[in-house]
Amino acid sequence: MALNPQYDAIGKSFVQQYYMMFDDPIQRANLVNMYNVEHSFMTFEGKQLQGSVKIMEKFESLGFQKISRQITVVDSQPMFDGGVLINVFGRLQADNDPPHDYNQVFVLKPLNGSFFVQHDVFRLNIHNTA
Amino acid sequence: MEYDYLIKFLTLGDSGVGKTSFLYQYTDGVFHSKFISTVGIDFREKRMLFQSKGRNHRIHLQLWDTAGQERFRSLTTAFYRDAMGFLLLFDLTNEQSFLEIRNWIEQLRLHAYCEVPDIVLCGNKADLEERRIISEWRAREFAETYKLPYLETSAATGQNVNRAVETLLERVMLRIETAVDRAMLPGRRGRPKDLNDSDMLAPPSQNCSC
Numbered sequence: 627m628a629l630n631p632q633y634d635a636i637g638k639s640f641v642q643q644y645y646m647m648f649d650d651p652i653q654r655a656n657l658v659n660m661y662n663v664e665h666s667f668m669t670f671e672g673k674q675l676q677g678s679v680k681i682m683e684k685f686e687s688l689g690f691q692k693i694s695r696q697i698t699v700v701d702s703q704p705m706f707d708g709g710v711l712i713n714v715f716g717r718l719q720a721d722n723d724p725p726h727d728y729n730q731v732f733v734l735k736p737l738n739g740s741f742f743v744q745h746d747v748f749r750l751n752i753h754n755t756a
Numbered sequence: 757m758e759y760d761y762l763i764k765f766l767t768l769g770d771s772g773v774g775k776t777s778f779l780y781q782y783t784d785g786v787f788h789s790k791f792i793s794t795v796g797i798d799f800r801e802k803r804m805l806f807q808s809k810g811r812n813h814r815i816h817l818q819l820w821d822t823a824g825q826e827r828f829r830s831l832t833t834a835f836y837r838d839a840m841g842f843l844l845l846f847d848l849t850n851e852q853s854f855l856e857i858r859n860w861i862e863q864l865r866l867h868a869y870c871e872v873p874d875i876v877l878c879g880n881k882a883d884l885e886e887r888r889i890i891s892e893w894r895a896r897e898f899a900e901t902y903k904l905p906y907l908e909t910s911a912a913t914g915q916n917v918n919r920a921v922e923t924l925l926e927r928v929m930l931r932i933e934t935a936v937d938r939a940m941l942p943g944r945r946g947r948p949k950d951l952n953d954s955d956m957l958a959p960p961s962q963n964c965s966c
Contacts, residue, residue, distance in 0.1 A: 671830045689771045689827045723771070723824025726796065750825055753794040754834045 637702030690720035769845035777911035836867035
């Protein structure tokens with residue numbers, strides 16, 4: 627499959643749509659449609675998960691309601707299988723907690739004219755030394 | 757002001773159990789809060805005197821607080837590393853926060869300076885008696901299996917808040933003094949430390965008595 631020339635627009639609009647769902651406690655459960663039952667990997671703060679069911683369980687276990695988010699920058703690359711690699715650098719605030727910087731990487735895999743999230747890696751940017 | 761011991765405590769427990777309010781209550785709301793954003797630590801300081809064996813020790817107490825990153829299960833190793841004692845809180849009106857205590861203890865055993873660090877378990881929000889879900893005997897039984905001192909606290913009314921910190925300080929000081937006494941026994945390696953001359957205690961890993 628060829629490189630997708632729309633990679634940058636796809637990356638940006640995916641990120642917007644994904645976080646709109648993630649940040650709203652009512653819509654969060656719909657994220658299940660973004661992942662594949664089997665062929666999706668997620669690494670959430672070092673915890674490895676496979677498949678949409680496990681990934682959704684993880685999201686449901688997180689103890690916040692609402693997220694306020696600032697997307698600082700989205701970097702995307704086309705992949706040789708027609709997919710898109712996306713790196714997000716931003717800042718989030720869970721309910722009334724102090725804000726934290728974070729980093730998230732997605733790999734979108736093409737499937738039947740659309741995409742699903744094949745890889746997803748999330749980390750808060752907290753360092754080991756002061 | 758000079759001090760004899762710099763003691764660092766860490767509050768742990770699920771989001772919303774009242775860690776920040778607990779520390780606020782302890783320091784009468786007059787602490788200076790300092791935030792280190794790289795490790796996500798908020799800490800408050802308090803000076804106090806600790807009496808032991810007829811001597812007064814000047815203590816500089818640092819109370820470290822999380823900044824919500826525990827919701828993401830992201831607490832870096834540095835966060836645990838330098839703490840000498842732990843205040844482990846759950847919410848008496850929240851079953852899940854109590855069930856998570858087991859995980860917190862496991863995290864502590866993994867990341868703290870030794871496998872059996874000093875911990876005081878606090879069932880917080882004791883003022884909300886009508887909403888209580890975790891009974892006192894259930895919490896006590898749990899605490900006994902892990903050999904932890906247990907106190908029912910209220911950050912709102914101040915119930916047992918001072919006592920919890922004091923209980924932890926007593927245990928940590930006992931550990932430090934035991935370690936120092938041991939070092940003074942004949943036939944032990946190294947010479948005894950003159951703690952009065954050092955403005956900061958050596959890292960606890962070197963004194964660990966467990």
